[in-house]
Amino acid sequence: MNQKTQAPRLLAAMSHPDDVEILIGGTLFHLKDLGWELGIVTMTRGDCGSTTHSKEEISRIRYQEAKAGADYLGAWYACVGLSDVEIFANAENLRRVVETLRAFDPDIVITHSPVDYMLDHEETSRLVRAATFAIAMPLYQTRQVPPTPIARTTPALYYADPVEGMDSMGQRMWPQFYVDITKQLDQKRRMLRCHESQRGWLRDHHGIDEYLDRMTIWAARYGGECGFAYAEGLRQHLGHGYKHERLLQTALSSYVHIREAKR
Numbered sequence: 001m002n003q004k005t006q007a008p009r010l011l012a013a014m015s016h017p018d019d020v021e022i023l024i025g026g027t028l029f030h031l032k033d034l035g036w037e038l039g040i041v042t043m044t045r046g047d048c049g050s051t052t053h054s055k056e057e058i059s060r061i062r063y064q065e066a067k068a069g070a071d072y073l074g075a076w077y078a079c080v081g082l083s084d085v086e087i088f089a090n091a092e093n094l095r096r097v098v099e100t101l102r103a104f105d106p107d108i109v110i111t112h113s114p115v116d117y118m119l120d121h122e123e124t125s126r127l128v129r130a131a132t133f134a135i136a137m138p139l140y141q142t143r144q145v146p147p148t149p150i151a152r153t154t155p156a157l158y159y160a161d162p163v164e165g166m167d168s169m170g171q172r173m174w175p176q177f178y179v180d181i182t183k184q185l186d187q188k189r190r191m192l193r194c195h196e197s198q199r200g201w202l203r204d205h206h207g208i209d210e211y212l213d214r215m216t217i218w219a220a221r222y223g224g225e226c227g228f229a230y231a232e233g234l235r236q237h238l239g240h241g242y243k244h245e246r247l248l249q250t251a252l253s254s255y256v257h258i259r260e261a262k263r
């Protein structure tokens with residue numbers, strides 16, 4: 001763990017502003033209560049997330065909303081600077097993600113599921129997986145001047161569940177474990193409320209406050225699968241070279257429900 005503070009440093013690295021809030025916001029509030037140092041990274045500023053604003057306007061608005069959400073959580077925030085629907089796992093983008101991850105120096109990283117409803121999320125998952133492998137490699141140099149320091153170790157890597165828990169074929173992707181977020185649901189809703197441009201866009205089109213309600217319905221559905229009122233689902237990357245200690249599961253043990261291996 002980090003030698004400066006001794007508190008674990010967890011970075012949530014996802015595609016767009018509001019993904020972190022929707023998928024793992026409750027889990028992050030748990031970890032904040034434990035004194036963990038939290039960071040949020042988005043690949044983009046959400047530059048295509050509007051039907052009324054220009055790209056420049058919505059990018060500025062959504063960057064500010066992402067920063068406000070991170071501030072509400074008490075987390076560090078950075079944007080990699082890629083564009084919506086153009087997130088691809090290539091060498092140039094990997095360098096930028098590595099620079100951003102090295103700037104935070106995480107012990108644990110959570111990103112998108114390797115399979116999800118849209119390619120931006122899947123490519124982000126691939127980029128972050130590659131970046132967590134590369135950040136501690138002294139010979140993997142980026143172009144930043146001065147260069148960000150090489151990380152001490154490969155962080156533990158976790159995946160949030162895909163949006164609605166489904167892959168792109170509509171098949172359920174089961175989590176390895178659930179986190180009870182019943183007490184954190186109100187904070188999660190307040191953090192998500194920072195993304196007013198997205199909430200308003202859906203509200204104008206559907207006539208109901210679907211943005212917040214939809215997230216709550218998903219959390220209740222997860223909760224119904226494991227005996228909690230509201231829950232979030234996660235999986236740990238257990239490939240060679242990554243930490244296999246159940247760091248998150250242990251830290252949140254009283255709030256975690258481990259799923260059976262087979263269902």
Ligand SMILES: [Zn+2]
Pocket residue numbers: 015016019120121
């Ligand atoms: Zn997204």
